[in-house]
Each structure stands twice: as C-alpha cells, then as structure tokens.
Amino acid sequence: MAAESVPRARAWVRHSGWYDMIMGYHTPVISEGRRYTWQGGRAIPGLTSVMTHQLMVERRKRGKRIRLKRTGIRGAQLGSLVHRQIEDWILHDGAGFRARHPRGPHAYTVRAMDEMVRVRGWQPIRAEYVVHDPQVNMATRIDVVCLKRDGTPVFVELKTQYEGGAFDAQDPDKRWRCSGPLRGCSCTPADQAAVQITLGVIMVRLPRCARAISYPRRCASFGSKCGLIPSSCAR
C-alpha cells in the first residue's frame, strides 16, 4: 500500500461526537523526544518511567540490545522510526511523507497502516497524541487514535518486533511490585502494553467526565496469575 493511498480524514469521522473532543484536546505539556515539560519548563514524568518506577521491579540488563538481523537497526530505533513514519503518514499527504522519508515507508509501517485502515476500516485521526493528568502529574503519548465507522474511538498502542517474538513470554527480570496494585499478575510485554494504553485512555477520559470522582486510598488486590489480556482476545 503506497503512502498516498491512505485516505485522508473522511467526512464521516466528523459526525462522531468524539472527533471534536479528541481533536480539540490540547495539553500545555510539550513532548520533546522522550521528555515531557510543562510548556518548556518543569519536567513531567512520562508514563513509561512512572510504570517502571512505581509499578514494576526490574533487573537492569546492561549491554543487552536487540539488533535485527535483516536490517541491522536496533529494536528501539526501529520502533521510533515506525512511530515517526505513522505520524507523518497521518499528518501529511504523499508528497509530504516522501519529503520526510525519501526511502519510503518501512515495511512495518506499511503493515501497521494496512491492518488499521484496510483490514479493520479504522480512520486514523491523530498520532503521538500527548495526554496529561495534573493530579497524577504524568504525561504520555498515545501512538494512534482512530475512529471506527460507527464513531467509536479506538486507541492503539503500537509495538514492533519484541525480542524475536517473545511478546507473551514472561521476562524473569521484570515483574509487578508486590506492594502495587498489579501484584500477582503476569508482566509480559503484552500486559505492560495493555496497562500503558489503559492509563493513556483514562487520561483522555478524565478531563471530560471524571474530575468529580473520588478514588479510594487503597487498591484492591489482583491475585490472579493469569495474563491481563486473555488469549481469547487475540485475533
């Protein structure tokens, strides 16, 4: 699928009540690379670092870097490239995309866009959507926001080539904190991604309707050993 063949925002998406809300949500938080700041000043922790420091324990594996055999690109670089290309694909037309990426879209970018647009019929409307919550004092970027034909918003967390395919494998060096709300749950990359997108979605929803909610001071225990995403939800 060529870059220019992805439809631009179609008229029907504007009939969704969510369109105005999502497109109209702007936060004073500025995202520069992996850093978030309050209008260029005070630093704001990102969701990933909050998850790592507040919810998880991790044994650092120094020097361990995944290098993909075929392309020679490091795993993290590939992820950044695909994220950037998807953002440019959504924001710009074919010429604009080619100006930014003269070598064309990466195969992963094409595959991800093809899945969202052609296979599932979602209309991407925003990418790298910065959301922020002042109460918790954290910010994150939602990778892609789409609308379905019926107007339902779809929030997508994009992952690329996780360590040779071990998306569902439990990493023995990572687990949820025993003192945290996810103690006992599995902590696979798939589960971490699910928690990540869930918190991002809650940050989108909170400003609109949940400011008045009072939260309990203590959390329930999730003693289940099963994965957070049941395998039945896989395609």
Place this chain on the structure above:
Amino acid sequence: MWPDPVKLRALELDRVEAYVLWVTDTHVQVRRVPTDMMGHVGLAVWSHLLTKPADKQAEVTVV
C-alpha cells in the same frame, strides 16, 4: 467492593476501544484490551498512582 460500577460508568470506558497492535517480520497481531480489564486494572493503578506524591514519581528503584 471493587470496582465501583458508578466510577466505571462515569469513565465510560465501555464506549471506547483500546488495542495493542504488534508488528513483526512475519505477521501483525491485534489484541483488544478488554473493557473490564481497563476498568479494574486501570482504575486500581490510577488510584495507586494518586496516593503517590507527584514529586516522588521520578524516584528510581532498581532491584
């Protein structure tokens, strides 16, 4: 009792969909994050984070 259905309703998490899209060399896998998981886990984690002072968020703990 947890989760509080009133809070879940207020968040209207049942009106949105969240997916994890995983691209590899050989395939694309798309998984929907179940709504009840978003409600239970999301709000539990959220309320946990609210109990932490904001300036403590950046503390690093390596085990």
